[in-house]
Amino acid sequence: MLRASLREVSAALKEGRVSPTELCRRCLSLIKSTKFLNAYITVLEEAALKQAEESEKRYSRGQPLGVLDGIPIAVKDNFNTAGIETTCASNMLKGYVSPYNATVVQKLMDQGAVLLGKTNLDEFAMGALGSDTGGSTRNPAAHCGLVGLKPTYGLISRHGLIPLVNSMDVPGILTRCVDDAAVVLGSLAGHDPKDSTTIQDSFKPFELPNLTDISKLSIGIPKEYHAPGLSSEILAVWSKAADLFKSAGAKVIEVSLPHTRYSIVCYHVLCAAEVASNMARFDGLEYGHRSDMNKSTESMYAATRREGFNDVVRGRILSGNYFLLKQNYENYFIKAQKVRRLIANDFVKVFRSGVDILLTPTTLSDAVPYMEFIKEDNRTRSAQDDILTQAANMAGLPAINVPTALSERGLPVGLQFIGRSFQEKQLLTVARWFEKQVKFPMIQLEVVKRHDHDVVQHQKSASFS
Amino acid sequence: MAAAVARGCGGLWRRARQCGAGGPASHGQRAVASSATGGAVSAGKSGLAPWVPVVGLEIHAQISSNSKLFSGSQVQFAAPPNSLVSFFDASLPGTLPVLNRRCVEAAVMTGLALNCSINKKSLFDRKHYFYADLPAGYQITQQRVPIAVNGSLSYSLCTGNKMSQMVTKTVRIKQIQLEQDSGKSLHDDTRSQTLVDLNRAGVGLMEVVMEPDMCCGEEAAAAVRELQLILQTLGSSQAVMAEGQLRVDANVSVHHPGEPYGVRTEVKNINSIRFLAKAVDYEIQRQIEELENGGTILNETRAFDSKLGFMPEPNLPPLIVYDAKSLPANMNHQQVVNIDWIHERLPDLPSVKREKLVEQYGILPEHSFTLLNEEGLTEFYENVVKQTQMKPKKVIGWILNDLLSYLKQHSLTVKESPVSSFLLADLLNLLEKKVISSTAAKQVLAELWKGEGKTPLEIVKEKKLELIQDQKELEQICQAVIDGQENEVMAIKAGNQKVLNKLIGLVQRETQGRSNPVLVKQLLEKKLSE
Numbered sequence: 001m002l003r004a005s006l007r008e009v010s011a012a013l014k015e016g017r018v019s020p021t022e023l024c025r026r027c028l029s030l031i032k033s034t035k036f037l038n039a040y041i042t043v044l045e046e047a048a049l050k051q052a053e054e055s056e057k058r059y060s061r062g063q064p065l066g067v068l069d070g071i072p073i074a075v076k077d078n079f080n081t082a083g084i085e086t087t088c089a090s091n092m093l094k095g096y097v098s099p100y101n102a103t104v105v106q107k108l109m110d111q112g113a114v115l116l117g118k119t120n121l122d123e124f125a126m127g128a129l130g131s132d133t134g135g136s137t138r139n140p141a142a143h144c145g146l147v148g149l150k151p152t153y154g155l156i157s158r159h160g161l162i163p164l165v166n167s168m169d170v171p172g173i174l175t176r177c178v179d180d181a182a183v184v185l186g187s188l189a190g191h192d193p194k195d196s197t198t199i200q201d202s203f204k205p206f207e208l209p210n211l212t213d214i215s216k217l218s219i220g221i222p223k224e225y226h227a228p229g230l231s232s233e234i235l236a237v238w239s240k241a242a243d244l245f246k247s248a249g250a251k252v253i254e255v256s257l258p259h260t261r262y263s264i265v266c267y268h269v270l271c272a273a274e275v276a277s278n279m280a281r282f283d284g285l286e287y288g289h290r291s292d293m294n295k296s297t298e299s300m301y302a303a304t305r306r307e308g309f310n311d312v313v314r315g316r317i318l319s320g321n322y323f324l325l326k327q328n329y330e331n332y333f334i335k336a337q338k339v340r341r342l343i344a345n346d347f348v349k350v351f352r353s354g355v356d357i358l359l360t361p362t363t364l365s366d367a368v369p370y371m372e373f374i375k376e377d378n379r380t381r382s383a384q385d386d387i388l389t390q391a392a393n394m395a396g397l398p399a400i401n402v403p404t405a406l407s408e409r410g411l412p413v414g415l416q417f418i419g420r421s422f423q424e425k426q427l428l429t430v431a432r433w434f435e436k437q438v439k440f441p442m443i444q445l446e447v448v449k450r451h452d453h454d455v456v457q458h459q460k461s462a463s464f465s
Numbered sequence: 466m467a468a469a470v471a472r473g474c475g476g477l478w479r480r481a482r483q484c485g486a487g488g489p490a491s492h493g494q495r496a497v498a499s500s501a502t503g504g505a506v507s508a509g510k511s512g513l514a515p516w517v518p519v520v521g522l523e524i525h526a527q528i529s530s531n532s533k534l535f536s537g538s539q540v541q542f543a544a545p546p547n548s549l550v551s552f553f554d555a556s557l558p559g560t561l562p563v564l565n566r567r568c569v570e571a572a573v574m575t576g577l578a579l580n581c582s583i584n585k586k587s588l589f590d591r592k593h594y595f596y597a598d599l600p601a602g603y604q605i606t607q608q609r610v611p612i613a614v615n616g617s618l619s620y621s622l623c624t625g626n627k628m629s630q631m632v633t634k635t636v637r638i639k640q641i642q643l644e645q646d647s648g649k650s651l652h653d654d655t656r657s658q659t660l661v662d663l664n665r666a667g668v669g670l671m672e673v674v675m676e677p678d679m680c681c682g683e684e685a686a687a688a689v690r691e692l693q694l695i696l697q698t699l700g701s702s703q704a705v706m707a708e709g710q711l712r713v714d715a716n717v718s719v720h721h722p723g724e725p726y727g728v729r730t731e732v733k734n735i736n737s738i739r740f741l742a743k744a745v746d747y748e749i750q751r752q753i754e755e756l757e758n759g760g761t762i763l764n765e766t767r768a769f770d771s772k773l774g775f776m777p778e779p780n781l782p783p784l785i786v787y788d789a790k791s792l793p794a795n796m797n798h799q800q801v802v803n804i805d806w807i808h809e810r811l812p813d814l815p816s817v818k819r820e821k822l823v824e825q826y827g828i829l830p831e832h833s834f835t836l837l838n839e840e841g842l843t844e845f846y847e848n849v850v851k852q853t854q855m856k857p858k859k860v861i862g863w864i865l866n867d868l869l870s871y872l873k874q875h876s877l878t879v880k881e882s883p884v885s886s887f888l889l890a891d892l893l894n895l896l897e898k899k900v901i902s903s904t905a906a907k908q909v910l911a912e913l914w915k916g917e918g919k920t921p922l923e924i925v926k927e928k929k930l931e932l933i934q935d936q937k938e939l940e941q942i943c944q945a946v947i948d949g950q951e952n953e954v955m956a957i958k959a960g961n962q963k964v965l966n967k968l969i970g971l972v973q974r975e976t977q978g979r980s981n982p983v984l985v986k987q988l989l990e991k992k993l994s995e
Contacts, residue, residue: 079559080558080559086558088558093558098557098559099552099557100552100557102559158561159559159560159561160559160560161559162558162559163558163559165779166779166780167779193563194561194563195561195780196561196562196563196564196780196781196782197561197779197780197781197782273776274776274779277591277593277602277603277776279602280593280595280601280602280603281556281558281600281601281602283595283600283602285597285600285661286555286556286557286600286663287555287557297597297659298595301595321773324593324773324774324776325773325774326773326774329774329775333776
């Protein structure tokens with residue numbers, strides 16, 4: 001049951017084959033047994049069980065709220081959840097209890113979803129899950145064998161999402177399969193008056209059709225995504241995927257997004273600037289951590305922020321302030337905005353030329369082992385991690401990671417599809433077709449519970465080994 | 466647009482003229498000219514070149530709206546501390562700004578009234594600085610492209626001896642921008658703490674920037690006064706300075722004619738119009754003295770200025786306003802701000818109201834200024850005019866000289882006047898019908914001020930102030946006076962007409978002021994010529 005798709009679970013709940021409370025308990029038990037992974041900052045055992053009980057009552061009356069009723073969900077700890085601690089994994093917000101729900105959280109609750117807890121992230125999301133600013137939904141999805149969807153900027157409300165880069169952040173959806181992502185998207189998307197950057201047009205949730213006629217499809221392969229450092233494994237997987245589309249009858253062509261190589265630098269300038277601005281509110285006065293230093297307001301600010309933020313955050317604030325200085329603004333910030341426009345235009349041109357979807361790798365390699373991971377500093381690491389995902393954020397385009405194969409080490413590897421603005425239906429339709437061809441194996445969670453981190457032998461999938 | 470536009474102060478060589486209450490809080494013996502309308506000049510030390518003061522203004526007007534600029538919390542003066550603070554106002558993480566449409570309309574109205582071009586697309590920016598009353602660490606404002614630009618404001622000053630001449634001046638409006646107000650911080654030095662009240666944080670402001678076209682405190686004060694009246698007429702701001710709804714910062718510098726502008730300083734936290742005039746003139750004088758003593762002018766606020774620039778506000782798309790031409794056909798008119806629609810509904814501005822008063826009632830321009838300057842006075846005046854046969858041209862004297870001076874003496878507003886328009890009209894009718902003399906009328910008015918509920922007629926009867934209507938009685942008195950003043954009669958008959966006034970005076974005394982001096986004069990002349 002814990003490996004089933006959202007739809008399957010939903011059907012099981014409806015048919016009474018499993019109850020919401022049983023499901024909830026199983027999830028909570030799995031969370032406990034995988035505690036060493038430190039995936040959760042806050043686990044909401046009592047509250048979740050209560051929600052599950054309510055859901056059960058609704059099912060017994062034959063009145064579930066929808067397909068998400070009783071479904072266990074987890075939310076990254078940079079989304080506000082009313083009455084629950086929201087920390088952004090930072091000392092600055094330790095003990096901060098949100099007084100309101102983020103719009104996306106509210107929507108899930110209104111549908112009867114059961115909130116298991118708040119998941120961990122890099123401090124202030126400077127490199128992690130559940131929201132996507134530079135790839136933080138798609139990257140982990142690729143490394144963990146999940147579907148990670150980054151919707152078009154403006155499709156889903158950011159109200160209540162503690163921002164990293166306001167002009168690039170979107171709530172991201174992580175699920176086991178593409179269908180599930182479509183379901184969740186259906187319950188989250190749409191205009192929110194509390195978020196002025198959401199589109200006005202009304203959104204209609206959709207069912208994904210079976211794609212039968214591939215011949216009408218044009219897949220673009222951007223040559224710049226053959227980036228330095230791309231593992232040969234992933235290159236092979238990417239090629240195979242392109243061939244798959246070709247043999248199914250699709251038009252597969254090489255395209256160029258010439259400004260791709262500037263995107264990381266551009267991203268870093270804009271990100272730092274917005275971060276510096278967004279972090280300015282953490283002064284210890286209204287909420288959050290406040291230092292004991294009270295000689296003067298200024299000294300209190302300084303001490304609070306030094307104690308509350310880690311090095312990465314402070315580093316970005318300092319760089320951001322530098323870029324925003326009057327004498328630097330033109331050369332850094334404005335310049336980066338212009339480059340951003342060029343990057344976005346690359347995509348516009350390609351899509352205008354008849355390409356429907358772009359196919360690229362999501363990451364440069366499979367997940368790096370922990371010992372290697374901790375060697376590099378955050379800036380280098382994120383520079384490498386985001387290189388393939390972050391242009392979509394610059395351009396505001398929808399993108400999705402579809403788990404594709406296992407590496408030689410037996411770790412998941414995914415591929416990314418990038419679509420046109422607000423054309424999630426088309427994007428997910430193609431992604432789903434691909435998912436069906438690939439038949440990526442299900443994750444064996446019981447094996448993960450073992451404390452030793454030996455590489456586990458999985459069943460290799462037929463087409464992509 | 467009014468005629469005679471005088472930008473800045475021309476006529477450097479003119480001598481200073483006294484002008485109203487505009488004198489600076491002068492100190493020292495230096496014969497520095499006070500503010501003037503034609504030319505503000507320093508006599509300076511003998512032999513030194515004159516100075517040209519330059520004054521520009523930055524005015525923050527709180528928008529009159531139910532809720533704040535970017536959040537739904539209420540706008541209210543003097544509410545319990547921190548009782549009107551939404552999550553967004555407190556800068557709680559994850560909250561986003563949502564623009565208040567009424568604030569946009571207020572800004573467009575104000576822009577139109579000040580002859581500005583309305584930018585159909587304007588942008589919002591973040592201005593960063595750290596201060597306890599700025600929870601987000603930045604203020605959302607419109608620095609790059611504000612909602613309105615390039616306007617003008619005409620204002621008038623009285624000049625000449627007895628303040629009888631009106632001069633119209635114009636100041637250019639550089640721009641009007643929408644921005645957030647900050648909270649309030651109260652420094653408690655005894656306990657070494659700062660108390661922060663965020664009720665005001667996020668309230669909508671219109672910043673009106675006036676170019677340095679003014680030359681003295683008087684001009685600055687007059688310009689602000691006119692702006693205040695305009696805002697109050699539009700209803701876009703209540704503009705009450707005492708409640709912090711209108712705040713003025715003045716930029717002041719001095720230079721010698723023909724030389725570049727001097728270093729400017731900012732005079733801040735001005736909370737009354739009178740103080741504005743004084744503070745500006747004081748600063749002008751201070752700068753002149755400083756420079757004449759060989760010193761330099763330091764811009765202290767500049768040193769404090771943040772080095773951080775602006776950043777576009779990423780959570781707000783560009784603000785688009787429409788006019789009839791650009792409005793898309795299918796757009797719901799409730800959802801957009803339409804410049805033309807607002808323009809059609811603008812009320813008469815003060816300048817137009819004044820013109821109409823002058824035209825309708827035949828009063829002088831300076832009268833119309835005083836009428837509009839006092840809240841409720843125009844209405845009072847018009848009510849009296851409606852209820853009396855006395856000509857409006859005569860009524861105005863009673864309003865401005867008698868009523869208004871009483872009100873000022875007792876620090877009362879028109880609303881609080883113990884004499885209603887009805888009572889005053891009643892009194893003026895008695896005068897008009899020649900039931901009483903004008904001297905008697907003033908006496909009656911003084912009595913009415915006590916507010917004892919008596920009617921003018923009752924007071925007249927009580928004090929026996931009626932003019933003597935019986936001609937025969939009057940003739941007898943005149944005759945008696947003539948008979949008693951032989952010398953004077955001879956002088957008059959000899960040709961000295963002035964002495965007649967003495968006789969009239971004597972008759973007045975005999976009748977205890979109850980004789981109509983015009984009639985008395987006629988009777989005396991008739992008798993003397995017999």
